[in-house]
Amino acid sequence: MLLSRAAEVALKALPHFDPRGPEAPGREARVLSLACGEPAPFLGKVLQKLARAGLLRSKRGRTGGFVLGRPASEISLADIVLAVEGADDLNKVLGLPEGPVEVLLGPARDELAARFRDTTLARLRREAAHA
Numbered sequence: 001m002l003l004s005r006a007a008e009v010a011l012k013a014l015p016h017f018d019p020r021g022p023e024a025p026g027r028e029a030r031v032l033s034l035a036c037g038e039p040a041p042f043l044g045k046v047l048q049k050l051a052r053a054g055l056l057r058s059k060r061g062r063t064g065g066f067v068l069g070r071p072a073s074e075i076s077l078a079d080i081v082l083a084v085e086g087a088d089d090l091n092k093v094l095g096l097p098e099g100p101v102e103v104l105l106g107p108a109r110d111e112l113a114a115r116f117r118d119t120t121l122a123r124l125r126r127e128a129a130h131a
Contacts, residue, residue, distance in 0.1 A: 003093070007084045009046050012036050014055075014080060015125050019072035022057055026065025046084060053083030072122035081116060090116055 003011075013036050018024030029047055033040040047066055050056040054069045068075065078090050085093050090113045096102040 003081065004085060006042075006046050006049070007081045007093075009036070009038050009043060010050060010080050010084045011077065012038065013043060013046065014050075014068075014075070014121055015128055017056075017066070017068050017072070017121075019068070019122050019125060021068045021071040021074075022059075024067050026059040026067050028065040032066075049084050049086075050080070053079075055079060055083050068121075072125060073120050075121040076117055077119045077121070077124065078113070078116040080121070 013032055016032055016035050017027055029044045030040050032047075033043045036043065047056055051058060051066065051069075055075060056066045057069045059065060059067050081093055082088065082090060087093050091109060094109050094113055094116075096105055096109055
């Protein structure tokens with residue numbers, strides 16, 4: 001599986017958001033970049049892509065910054081990857097070369113795609129807390 005650097009950063013950053021969604025206090029990109037260990041300019045571009053896809057919202061005011069566009073229980077890992085990749089088919093994002101490799105590894109790719117679709121951001125947060 002070859003995810004883009006942007007998709008990796010999105011999957012790394014989103015668990016740092018309050019899982020309640022739009023009602024939660026915002027996270028500033030610069031604070032989030034420190035928490036993730038990612039450069040603020042690149043992280044900012046990734047957050048903008050996620051905001052354009054509706055997975056994040058920009059919030060103004062004292063508790064401003066970015067918030068999840070909906071509760072973490074309603075955002076799948078597939079939603080995140082597809083938003084950043086600008087794609088509509090997860091199997092293409094997790095693509096394999098045509099031929100024997102696809103025949104052999106296609107079922108594993110399909111299983112991985114199903115896990116991305118079935119795993120919510122809320123579950124990822126819970127699993128990370130117990131790791």
